[in-house]
Amino acid sequence: MDDFKAFVKTIPAIREEVANGHYTWQQLYEFYVLYGEDDPMWDTYKKSHMDLTGxxxxxxxxxxxxxxxxxxxxxxxxxxxxxxxxxxQPKTQNRQWYDD
Incomplete structure (x- = not known):
């Protein structure tokens, strides 16, 4: 559980997914346990977030x-x-009033 908490702290965009109701913490934890932090599912969150320290x-x-x-x-x-x-130079017509 501590590893998951540390991992989530590195990707703040995951918190937004939970806050928006896309996932629950339980779902994300189970996914983390089953597939690990190197799964391509996490790539979108890692790449989409550039924090101030980065x-x-x-x-x-x-x-x-x-x-x-x-x-x-x-x-x-x-x-x-x-x-x-x-x-x-732009071509100007040098017409005078008497050329008309």
Whole structure:
């Protein structure tokens, strides 16, 4: 039972399923005991939930210097490409009032 409680704490979306009446705790516990926590049934809950700590872990592992250098490189490439692109001026008719 303690293993199931610890497992449920890692996936808060399961609590929502019980609160919404889709499952009971008994049903989920029996499923956990029969099939274990590696069953594909749990994958939808594991993948659909990204908690704040998970997002912070991702942000913590981002190398901001490398990201900044990548953006600088991309900006240089775009500037270079823009020099090759010919910008056409809109064709205006130089008609005067007396051309009518």
């Amino acid at each position: 997002m912070l872990d991702i942000l913590k592992n981002i190398d901001l210097d490398a990201l900044s250098k990548s953006f600088e490189g991309l900006q240089k490439i775009l500037n270079l490409v823009s020099t090759f692109v010919v910008k056409e």
